[in-house]
Amino acid sequence: MKISARNVLAGKVQNITKGAVNAEVTLALQNGETVVAIITNSSVDSLGLVHGGAAFAIVKASDVMIGKGLDGHKLSARNVLASKIVKLQDGAVNSEVVVRMTGGTEVVASITKESVKSLGLKIGDDVFAVVKASHVMIGA
Amino acid sequence: MKISARNVLAGKVQNITKGAVNAEVTLALQNGETVVAIITNSSVDSLGLVHGGAAFAIVKASDVMIGKGLDGHKLSARNVLASKIVKLQDGAVNSEVVVRMTGGTEVVASITKESVKSLGLKIGDDVFAVVKASHVMIGA
Amino acid sequence: MKISARNVLAGKVQNITKGAVNAEVTLALQNGETVVAIITNSSVDSLGLVHGGAAFAIVKASDVMIGKGLDGHKLSARNVLASKIVKLQDGAVNSEVVVRMTGGTEVVASITKESVKSLGLKIGDDVFAVVKASHVMIGA
Numbered sequence: 001m002k003i004s005a006r007n008v009l010a011g012k013v014q015n016i017t018k019g020a021v022n023a024e025v026t027l028a029l030q031n032g033e034t035v036v037a038i039i040t041n042s043s044v045d046s047l048g049l050v051h052g053g054a055a056f057a058i059v060k061a062s063d064v065m066i067g068k069g070l071d072g073h074k075l076s077a078r079n080v081l082a083s084k085i086v087k088l089q090d091g092a093v094n095s096e097v098v099v100r101m102t103g104g105t106e107v108v109a110s111i112t113k114e115s116v117k118s119l120g121l122k123i124g125d126d127v128f129a130v131v132k133a134s135h136v137m138i139g140a
Numbered sequence: 141m142k143i144s145a146r147n148v149l150a151g152k153v154q155n156i157t158k159g160a161v162n163a164e165v166t167l168a169l170q171n172g173e174t175v176v177a178i179i180t181n182s183s184v185d186s187l188g189l190v191h192g193g194a195a196f197a198i199v200k201a202s203d204v205m206i207g208k209g210l211d212g213h214k215l216s217a218r219n220v221l222a223s224k225i226v227k228l229q230d231g232a233v234n235s236e237v238v239v240r241m242t243g244g245t246e247v248v249a250s251i252t253k254e255s256v257k258s259l260g261l262k263i264g265d266d267v268f269a270v271v272k273a274s275h276v277m278i279g280a
Numbered sequence: 281m282k283i284s285a286r287n288v289l290a291g292k293v294q295n296i297t298k299g300a301v302n303a304e305v306t307l308a309l310q311n312g313e314t315v316v317a318i319i320t321n322s323s324v325d326s327l328g329l330v331h332g333g334a335a336f337a338i339v340k341a342s343d344v345m346i347g348k349g350l351d352g353h354k355l356s357a358r359n360v361l362a363s364k365i366v367k368l369q370d371g372a373v374n375s376e377v378v379v380r381m382t383g384g385t386e387v388v389a390s391i392t393k394e395s396v397k398s399l400g401l402k403i404g405d406d407v408f409a410v411v412k413a414s415h416v417m418i419g420a
Contacts, residue, residue, distance in 0.1 A: 130417075144395035
């Protein structure tokens with residue numbers, strides 16, 4: 001499978017909670033992190049997702065935010081992943097930030113250049129990769 | 141109506157499934173494709189959506205992914221639309237990819253230039269436009 | 281808290297409607313606007329959101345659309361905020377549009393340069409900032 005989403009993270013299904021229309025799926029990644037996705041019930045069925053089954057969490061770079069100093073704060077985003085910046089590339093308006101999570105998995109974020117500046121982001125910084133569960137797709 | 145979302149696709153409501161907070165709305169586009177959206181129940185009511193009624197599926201270019209060789213794979217994204225690349229335009233960090241679905245409808249995707257490169261995308265390629273249902277708005 | 285999302289809007293919780301998996305949270309911003317977010321039930325609990333409590337609506341610039349002449353139309357997006365364009369900055373592919381809502385709060389949108397052109401956007405224009413509820417995070 002080739003997909004333009006920059007983040008395709010392999011893992012195993014750890015939990016599935018079905019609602020009326022949507023379901024919450026938790027994936028345990030290979031390096032120990034967990035990722036939560038909100039997908040439709042129909043997708044849980046059509047993908048045949050079961051506890052322990054192999055699956056991918058797929059996230060577009062533009063759906064990843066970078067946070068700093070979030071320790072005392074709380075976010076509704078279900079995915080707040082402790083990371084370190086390993087690469088920074090500026091464009092005209094947007095920048096690409098690559099972070100490595102504590103478990104070693106890399107995640108690419110596309111944020112505005114203005115945010116890189118206002119957060120003073122630089123390689124080596126301890127940050128958080130923040131992703132809303134509804135922005136995570138599941139592949140199988 | 142003028143909206144910055146690059147994809148405003150005319151269709152008719154084919155199905156509505158209401159949940160506790162969210163609803164799943166399926167639209168049949170004019171050229172035969174179907175698009176699934178997750179919107180709130182309140183929006184179904186305030187838009188007065190009914191089976192057979194005219195409506196628009198509205199999707200930001202940045203919410204469209206491009207997939208290749210997805211045949212053997214499954215994605216939780218409810219919208220995986222067989223398409224052909226008809227236009228490619230590179231920016232500094234992001235690229236714009238225009239695809240034409242088999243029914244003829246064009247869809248614009250904004251993906252990173254790195255993805256265009258790593259997937260080896262070029263005009264004429266058979267690809268899939270992939271959109272999560274929760275990223276589709278409905279206009280009426 | 282420092283986060284790359286360009287829009288961090290302070291407000292108070294006005295309403296919470298829980299579903300099976302997701303919840304709808306309405307925030308009253310300081311300048312009078314209201315913003316609706318869809319987050320998971322777990323997040324409502326872990327953030328300890330209560331009626332009247334202080335909270336932030338957090339939205340990535342890339343999740344904000346700009347609409348014009350929407351008056352006769354209806355959108356499923358729960359956040360359609362009357363605004364005026366105060367700043368425009370073009371990149372190679374994307375542009376940054378800053379709008380000021382009637383209450384005074386500024387919102388940053390990242391849209392394609394092509395949309396700026398096709399909508400004929402310019403400083404001083406009356407527009408709407410459009411954001412799907414599922415794209416709004418809540419911080420506390």
